Amino acid sequence: MGRSRLPDDMVQRLLAVLGDKVENLSDLEDALENLKAQVGQETFDERLRQLPPENDDPKTCPRCGRKIRVRTKNVPREFESLSGTHTVVRNYHYCDHCRFGFYPRDLQLGLPSEGDATLKLESRLLDFAVNGPYERSAERWEIHYPHRVFSANMFRLVSERVGRRAELSNSRTLHEALAPVPTGAQQRLYVINDGSMLPGLGGAWKEAKVGVLVRGENYISQREVGRGYVTQARYVAVWGNQEEFKEQMRAALDAERWQRFAQIVWLADGAKGNWTLAATLCPTALQILDPGHAVQNGVTCGKALLGDEHCLVADWQKRLEQLLAAGDVEVLAGELMECLPETETNAQLAALDALLGYYRNNEARMDYPSYRAQGLMIGSGIGEAAHRHVLQERMKLSGQHWSDHHGRRMVTLRAAYRTAGPKRFHDAINRAACVTYLHRPRRVDLPLAA
Numbered sequence: 001m002g003r004s005r006l007p008d009d010m011v012q013r014l015l016a017v018l019g020d021k022v023e024n025l026s027d028l029e030d031a032l033e034n035l036k037a038q039v040g041q042e043t044f045d046e047r048l049r050q051l052p053p054e055n056d057d058p059k060t061c062p063r064c065g066r067k068i069r070v071r072t073k074n075v076p077r078e079f080e081s082l083s084g085t086h087t088v089v090r091n092y093h094y095c096d097h098c099r100f101g102f103y104p105r106d107l108q109l110g111l112p113s114e115g116d117a118t119l120k121l122e123s124r125l126l127d128f129a130v131n132g133p134y135e136r137s138a139e140r141w142e143i144h145y146p147h148r149v150f151s152a153n154m155f156r157l158v159s160e161r162v163g164r165r166a167e168l169s170n171s172r173t174l175h176e177a178l179a180p181v182p183t184g185a186q187q188r189l190y191v192i193n194d195g196s197m198l199p200g201l202g203g204a205w206k207e208a209k210v211g212v213l214v215r216g217e218n219y220i221s222q223r224e225v226g227r228g229y230v231t232q233a234r235y236v237a238v239w240g241n242q243e244e245f246k247e248q249m250r251a252a253l254d255a256e257r258w259q260r261f262a263q264i265v266w267l268a269d270g271a272k273g274n275w276t277l278a279a280t281l282c283p284t285a286l287q288i289l290d291p292g293h294a295v296q297n298g299v300t301c302g303k304a305l306l307g308d309e310h311c312l313v314a315d316w317q318k319r320l321e322q323l324l325a326a327g328d329v330e331v332l333a334g335e336l337m338e339c340l341p342e343t344e345t346n347a348q349l350a351a352l353d354a355l356l357g358y359y360r361n362n363e364a365r366m367d368y369p370s371y372r373a374q375g376l377m378i379g380s381g382i383g384e385a386a387h388r389h390v391l392q393e394r395m396k397l398s399g400q401h402w403s404d405h406h407g408r409r410m411v412t413l414r415a416a417y418r419t420a421g422p423k424r425f426h427d428a429i430n431r432a433a434c435v436t437y438l439h440r441p442r443r444v445d446l447p448l449a450a
Helices: 008-018 025-049 104-109 119-129 134-144 152-168 171-178 242-255 272-281 291-306 313-326 329-337 346-361 368-373 381-395 404-420 425-438
Strands: 070-080 085-095 100-102 186-199 205-215 234-238 261-268 286-289
Touching: 008 025, 025 085, 085 104, 100 104, 119 134, 119 152, 119 425, 134 152, 152 404, 152 425, 171 242, 171 404, 171 425, 186 242, 186 272, 186 381, 205 242, 205 381, 205 404, 234 242, 234 381, 234 404, 242 272, 261 272, 272 286, 286 291, 291 313, 291 346, 313 329, 313 368, 329 346, 381 404, 404 425
Parallel strands: 186 261, 261 286
Antiparallel strands: 070 085, 085 100, 186 205, 205 234
16 A cells, blocks of 8 residues: 555645744644644534535434424524534424424434533543543643643533433433443353442532442452452442332343353441342342451451550451451350440440441351362452542542532442443443433433534
8 A cells, every 4th residue: 555645735724834944843743633623613614514415305213213393493503513613503393192302313413302412522522521620631632732721611511411311211221332242151150249438519428339340251350469359340339228229230241141151259347228229139149248348347346355556456356357368257256245234335335246247147158268169269359449540539538528419420420430441431422322322212312423
């Protein structure tokens, strides 16, 4: 294949921009950027002018397939692209059966039904918006695209629109679009869920729930040298109540075809609600109490009995770790019972009673020697890490406070972003919204990509 050549007129324009000489490479790069911006704007507008006029024939409703007559002719629409600001004129159709209005030319061109950005521009704006505050996004954008400068509000609006698409999409359809669906029999699926707090308005803190689904082949164990790690995962995040989280987890598990796995391993911190969730969604799952939380709860009790700074707290923790690692829950419970005569206050007695109840209620989930022998992941640290890299690095920055409305959508976007990756997640959300949108029985204002 031969080398492509710039058209002569473009070469002449480049020389005119450069002048007689180039002082340095920065001048050359700036000149090329300027020329690219000029040519992009002109080419884009010329292609729009070349579009043939729309005829008055009825057009097919994208939802029901009926032929729909024109309702309003020649409606102008201004929109932004990577090349500049443009205007297109098109006809409006309204389907009385679906109670749904549409512009066939928008569908033909691949313009979203709402907003003022092309899908290509929107995907890049969104990548900035989900990775940093809107003001910082606008500043960073100007470095990368100095000829298409946008305000912080543009990034906010884009994240709101796409977040709404994700929020209104069918949950299972969205999960299937975000990550490949497994085929055939599978060996093992790990499920981890946890909760943490994010800053809400007025100084209030809101709980966000996170779920992580990891196929066995994507968990790399490094037991001999340290903790294992995950190469790929599916994330669920909800700014809402347990019922909402349950439905989102159900959708993610269904997208993973969880019934095809020979073994489901559910890891959690011991809260009763977590095991209820596991039993409801995956009745056959092997439930494992995270050993880190088992030790942490024991140390909290030890400090209540001995005092926070007592020299024996370290020994208390060491003994806990030893007995838990050996799976000797009965021995551990017996040694804790021996501490009862030493309690002096109601608070100490309550702490000891709570720990004994915690261990007895979770005894069937603490057979750590057996789990290790099977090579299972037994710690829920991946769930705790997910809170940091899925939510907190975007939503727990200095000075940030999220309303329920904005918090819900950003949580959804961040989980989608981490599941699909930066190259795929915008397109995946649009595809899921499109499928959901076209199958809804009533009108919903979702942007529709062609």
